[in-house]
Amino acid sequence: MTPVRAFFLSMLMISGIALWGAGIYSADASVHMNVVDGYGVSASN
Numbered sequence: 692m693t694p695v696r697a698f699f700l701s702m703l704m705i706s707g708i709a710l711w712g713a714g715i716y717s718a719d720a721s722v723h724m725n726v727v728d729g730y731g732v733s734a735s736n
Contacts, residue, residue, distance in 0.1 A: 692700075
């Protein structure tokens, strides 16, 4: 794999992960749920 193709693959993967995270966050916010991290800490604490 050439460095250019590796760069584009990395950027595609990073942007996909970022969009997935934004989608999960907005889905939780749209139903008025508190966003909670893996340790049970929420924004309301």
